[in-house]
Amino acid sequence: MKKILIANRGEIAARIVRTCEKLGIEPVIVYSQADKDLPYVKNAKIAHEIGEPPVVKSYLNSERVLEVALNEQVDAIHPGYGFLSENADFVRKVENANIKFIGPSADVVEAMGDKVKARKTMQDAGVPVVPGSDGPLNDVEAAVQLADEIGYPVMIKASAGGGGIGMQRCDDEKALRTAFVSSQNRAKAYFGNDEMFMEKFISHSRHIEVQIFGDEQGNVVHLFERDCSIQRRHQKVIEETPSPFLSEEVRQQICEAAVQAGKHVNYTNAGTVEFIVDQNENYYFLEMNTRLQVEHPITEMITGLDLVEWQINVTQSKPLPYSQGELTKSGHSIEYRIYAEDPNTFLPSPGKIEKFQYPTSEYVRVDTGFSSQTQVTPFYDPMIAKVIIYAENREKALERSRQFFGEWTLSGIKHNGPLFDQVLNEESFQNGKYTTGYLNDTITKVKN
Structure with missing residues (x-):
């Protein structure tokens, strides 16, 4: 090319x-x-x-x-x-x-983009799925009946959705009836498709995803897992690899399940298989993203690979450069998504960046499209940058993270940097004992 x-x-x-x-x-x-x-x-x-x-x-x-x-x-x-x-x-x-x-073929993009179809495909592939609807739900009475069968709490989701849009937890029938209508309306507005589906809500869960890659020769490998459990409004804020939660046995199982999923759909190029994992390390298929992920840099940091280069080469019909047994990882990496937003309300805060300055080293990578004196407009996702930290172990990665946020400067707009200051000094995050509800349950007020 x-x-x-x-x-x-x-x-x-x-x-x-x-x-x-x-x-x-x-x-x-x-x-x-x-x-x-x-x-x-x-x-x-x-x-x-x-x-x-x-x-x-x-x-x-x-x-x-x-x-x-x-x-x-x-x-x-x-x-x-x-x-x-x-x-x-x-x-x-x-x-x-x-x-x-x-990226992958149009047929794969289409098949995995519809969450109801993707769920059925994963069942056929032998990958565990969360108990829920086997087809789209178009009316609230069907949703109420299913919720009674699988038990509350449940999660209503948009079949064609993403980014947490059209997704709501419901703890009882009254909440479900209200959420179903509002989620349908949001899904129709954002995706032009108001089909919904439902899954049992897994409490105290972790969000674990596996990076996979496939080539045109039929090879599919995984490049290990990422823990994406620190979220606000169902969107990721901090990601790390390897997960501090998984046992080695389940880590291997979940990665193998992701490869199994990829092979079942004849997957080519970069993709991510996402799982929800409960307290007992039972894992269930959540969705498959048929693209490069925002958090791909932490995988690059622990493997030393360039995933965009892999994408380009696979698109030129080149085979994957390594077999599964040849792929290795080393150390620990954490990514922090920097948003122009109020860290308490999570509402976007567009404006002019006065100064954006940060330390760099072989252990620090900052991916950004902005600089000092540039404008964050209200038209797009308010993410300004990603800060990616690497170290030989998690403890050292946390130490380097604290050092980074103690030295950087981002002024002129509200941003979520103060959130990371608090999270990095909070005991359950330091111990790796957090769930997808962490920010709601633990960081109730961010000190600006």
């Missing part, structure tokens, strides 16, 4: 640029009017404005993105995550234009 269009923005666009340049591939940047002053856009040799700030007029405008790709005669499109990354129709348009899509 000689030229790749990056159909995304912010830190992931800047991160993909780095690998393209390393491989001698020319990156093509697309950007909205709101992003024209971001560093990676201003530094790009080839950059095209694709529309007004709203995503439907820019980053979700598949026709405009494809127009730029054809005019630039790119070899491939990298979708990053979000936006068009899990849009099967877009994948087909790219393939029909004789351009490579850096």
Whole structure:
């Protein structure tokens, strides 16, 4: 490949640029009017404005993105995550234009994007799933009947959803009736699909995901697990690898189950199989993300691999460079997602970054699309950067994390840095004894 269009923005666009340049591939940047002053856009040799700030007029405008790709005669499109990354129709348009899509096939994207279908597929693959609905739920009476059968609490989810949108916990019938209608409305507004499904709510759970990779030769491997249990509003905030919770026996089992899932659907390129794990280490399939994950850098830190390079090579029909037995990990890595938001309400806080300065070393990686004197606009996800820390063990990684947040500067906007200051000094996090309810249960008020 000689030229790749990056159909995304912010830190992931800047991160993909780095690998393209390393491989001698020319990156093509697309950007909205709101992003024209971001560093990676201003530094790009080839950059095209694709529309007004709203995503439907820019980053979700598949026709405009494809127009730029054809005019630039790119070899491939990298979708990053979000936006068009899990849009099967877009994948087909790219393939029909004789351009490579850096990701799995449209059929796999479609099959795993529908959570009800994905659940049935995993059952067929022999992967454990949470007790719940075997098909879409279109009316509240069917939902109430199922909840009575599997027992409260339950979780209502949007079949086509993601990012926690349309997801609500219900502890009784009254809550379920209210949540079902509101979740349907949100799902219809965000995804154009109001089909819902239900699962038994697993209390005191961990959110564990496994990075998998497949090639066109039929090989599928895992690159170990990540613990993504520190969340707010069902969205991840801190991720680490390896998980401080799993026993070695279950760690191996869950990774093997992820590979089994990948092989069952003939998976190619980067993907992530997500599981919910209860207090007794029973694990259940949650969903499969058919793309690169936000938190992929911590896997890169413990393996020494470049996952975007792997993606590009697999898209060129090259086999995976290592077999499962040849893949190794070393040390511990933690990622902190930096958001322009009020750390107590989690509401976005757009504005101008006055100063963004941080220490760097071989143990610290900061992925960002922003810099000092750049604007965080209200049009997109408010994530500014990802801080990735590496050390030979978890204790040292926590120590280096505290050191980083004691030395960095991010001024001009509200952000969630103070949240990390508290979490890093809180006993249950230090001990690795946290669940998906950690922030709600433990950090009730962030001191700014």
